[in-house]
Amino acid sequence: MLRAALYHWIKSLADLDTYYKNGALLIGFENGNPIATIAIKRIDKDTCEAKRLYIKPNYRGKGYARVLMNEMLDRSRKLGFKEITFTTKPEVMSIGYGLYKRMGFEEVNCTDGVASMRMIL
Structure with a gap:
């Protein structure tokens, strides 16, 4: 599972224009x-x-997220x-999970253990 996730992550970086077409990488x-990244995938x-x-x-906990x-x-x-969706693991990323809820x-x-979350824009 980790190998598959790593493969998709590397693939997304190798071809940003295609992977995030009609989206964005911030x-x-x-x-x-x-110091920070987030992406939007259509x-x-x-x-x-x-x-x-x-x-x-070194920049966590300072409001950058x-x-x-x-x-x-x-x-x-x-x-x-x-609508925007994403998945996260609350047990592993409890601080981020709390931020998303807030x-x-x-x-x-x-x-x-994988939470699917969404927000209606």
């Missing part, structure tokens, strides 16, 4: 250095999926999406 910088005309939220360890997620939500609306995402399913 990168947060501090003093010219990349699922269909009305739905996109948030992918690759990552904050470098919220800023990046707000930008991702704004960009998703501008791209015409009406920002208005709702859990729609949880199977084998």
Whole structure:
């Protein structure tokens, strides 16, 4: 399973234009250095999926995730999406999971420790 996830992650980076077509890859910088990422992947005309939220360890807990997620939500609306989805593992990413809930995402399913979440834009 880890190997498959790693393969898809590498594939998405190898061909950003195709993988995130009609979506976006957002990168947060501090003093010219990349410190955070999040991506928007088109699922269909009305739905996109948030992918690759990552904050470098030294920058966690400082509000960067919220800023990046707000930008991702704004960009998703501008791209015409009406719903945004993503998956996460609450037991592994409890801090992020709490942030998603506070920002208005709702859990729609949880199977084998993987929570599917969504927000109507």
